[in-house]
Amino acid sequence: MIDTPKVDWFALAPTLALLGASGVALLATVLVPAWMRKSATAAVALAGFVVAAILAGAVFAESGAPQSLIAESMVRDRLAAFAQVLLAVTGAVVVLMSWAERRRADGEYYALLAAAGAGMVFFVGAENLMTLFLGLEWFSLCLYVLVAIDTERAASLEAGLKYLVVGGFGSAVLLFGSALVFGATGELGFASIAAAEAGEDAFLVAGLAMVLAGLAFKVSAAPFHMWTPDVYEGSPSSITAFMSAATKTAALVVALRVLVTAFPDESETWTIAVAVLAVASLAWGNLAALAQRDVKRLLAYSSISHAGFMLIAIAAGTEAGAEALLYYLVPYSAMSVGAFAVVAARERELGHSVELEGLAGLGWERPLHGVAMWIFMLGFAGFPLTGGMFGKLFVFSAAYDAGDWWLVLVGVLATAVSIAYYLNVVRWMYMRAGTELRLAPAGGAPPRDSTLGIAVAASAVVTVGSFFLAQPILDYASDAAASLPF
């Protein structure tokens, strides 16, 4: 007679909902006639993400102190639930965006998207180095395929290959690090690793460094960011949006959880390491973004620099820092998805990738996209009236409170540099006329993209709303941060 661990199906429901949606979408790809295949699979994926978001919200509301699930391999707490809501909502918006952006009736796309979402939702609940690796590979494998799914475009295939090779390398580093940690402590569960009190064991520190590096690949923090610009540029724009928002959210939340729960005794070591990663990302991301002409590459470097800002919050190593990170993720996800959605719409209009010149006149031709893009750029730059400002403020406050005033100065300097390229986008949209550049339209009727408009508008509403409703979001963030043992 084998003891079966008690399974809390409710806590796993968000993952299962998305997994189910993925399966149904895959079946629909085969069974549904071609003319309604795209709509049907997209609707299933959308439903999966929405149901997952609602279930995760319910888990958030019903959860108290952290509880281990399935023999300490997963955890049910508000941190995971918070991240799951964010991931699922991001996924839902990305489905809306994909439906408008993608002309091809490939149901596998939506099935994989839902499966990737399921992997991320699983990943943020990991409480064990094995489930952590499992979750990471789960969503990564889906993303490798999604990045390369536009098989007729060489750039997409190239991006897929790059992502596969570099991502595989990152996973290997993470796995090696896990092995070292296991070797040093004999434990895999996060809490048990902390309880093992291995002290200043060289294996443990090396393992910690490698786990951190493996996660930094997914966060696309410098110097582990090399794949980001190429992959973001080559992927279908919806997938880029999903990666820039959701992958980063999942990886940052998990990094926070691993560092705080598994390595509390080494906090002096990892706060410095994370601070170094943050500074490197801020410096590299911002400086490189200045030189970009391609808007997706520009946004890729911008996402690297934002990884830097969010790592500052982790480097603070305090509960205030965790709250700041969780708050920051909300407007950041919205701005990222929204900005890539606008770029995707422009790509369809022009029929090729969007350089900065390609944005000329966009602000006047498409008022919604123009104003929204303006809001996203201001938000990225940390201007008031967007949640980006409070994100930066909370991050800086947490760092200042933790005594890292030099990180505040680096962050402020990085913001100063970033304004140059964010406002450059606004400049191209509003202050240059498209006619003088003789942009070639792709031809045909303007694309029907009401769902894309909804995605853009929703992102803009969240970006601005998170400014005015900062307190409620911060309350949720602080509930979530309270599940970590600070």
Place this chain on the structure above:
Amino acid sequence: MLTTALILLPIAGALAVAVLPLPRLATGGLALLVALMEVGLWIVAASNFDFDEGGLQLGTTQQWVESAGISYAVGFYGFSLWLAGATVIVSAAAIGYAVWAGRDRPRAYHALMLFLTGAVVATFASQDLLLFYVSFEAMLIPLYVLVGVWGGERRLQATLWFVVYTMVGSLLMLASVVAFGVSQGTFSLVESGTSDNVWVFLGFAVAFAIKAPLFPFHGWLPVAYREAPVEVAAVLSAIVSKTAIYGFLRIGLPKFPEPAEDLTVLVLVLASAGLLYGSILAFRAPDLRGIVAYSSMAQMGLITLGVFAVNDLGLDGAVLQSVNHALVSASMFLLVGMVERRCGTGELDELGGMARGRPVLATLLLVAGMIALAVPGSATFAGEFLIMTGVYAEGWGYAAIVALSVVLAAMYTLRLISAVLHVRPGRAVRDEALDLRPGELALVVPLVACLLVLSAWPALVSQSSFAGDEAARVIVEGLR
């Protein structure tokens, strides 16, 4: 509630103007209507304000981000109410000018102008450091687009300089806001105490000095004032610059008494230098906008002298002169715009002789010019006299510089007047260029009328800016 209404009315108006698909004239009319309602609302606010009582009035406090100590706290002191008054009047005139000039893409244009008005009023009303930062930054967003889209030929360069300068200031201020707020545990200006951290003070001071702009942070000024649409330049120099003065009065002096005192001499010397330098540049400027722009920079130096004298006379004079300069600079810029529209240029070499056959233009320009050069009996004379006597307490040298600047002001203003109105008729001045139209009169005459009222009764502002006759005590202790 009144204060909140005063902030939200123009912003709601901006949304309405942007969203409603009205034809060009109706859009402008709606914007102008909102701007005039804003003036009316300010009059209601002023009539509900007890100027003898002093202290924070018409206040509202609403928790915003409670856990971080951030609240939506607004309200007015005597001096900030006067600054807000100048704001609403100048905004209305500027929007009227834009309607009359028929700017392209009127919905976007007027929405941005109204949004800008709301942001400036919010800055003057902020009683929370973060709200102040938010509104201070929010002003930049419409200004950037207004200059960048509707500006002159070198508008992109103008926006670049403007944004680079102001953002450097803003980010220094953000670092200071974080440092001050976190160390105080609250961002409320009413509840927080004082700080003796000179670096934090410098962060604020540089931000304000750039916004004003004060010497030597004025690099963005010439190209921005020249390339902006003329009514935007009027708003920039008349009211946006005054947010810096509010910042010094509400944050710089009360919250950082020791650093402010330690650096007083430095600020006074820089302000004097700016006053002289700006006046000389104004005298040498080859075009109308250059003269008004540099004179504006000189006036900001003068006002800063009054502020940093930190005594009753200096502070009263600084507030009076802020209001005066807002009205003078707005009327001068709008008149310059009207001349430029008639002649197609603002180069002094190509102008001249416009007084012949254009009596209304000549009269208005002369009256506004006389007030600008602080002719005895004018409101500006009262303001400069108060500042001069105030700063005399800090050293006679400063007072001498103020006196010298009055002479220089006479020189550059008379140069402007004679170059436009007198001398021989310029190449750009054609006989068909008409006198001012009634619509234009309706924009400038109210501004000049306000100035004449203040000339007759400068104490209206100077005696009511701070409760009782103890401005210095209010600033140093009351606002703490």
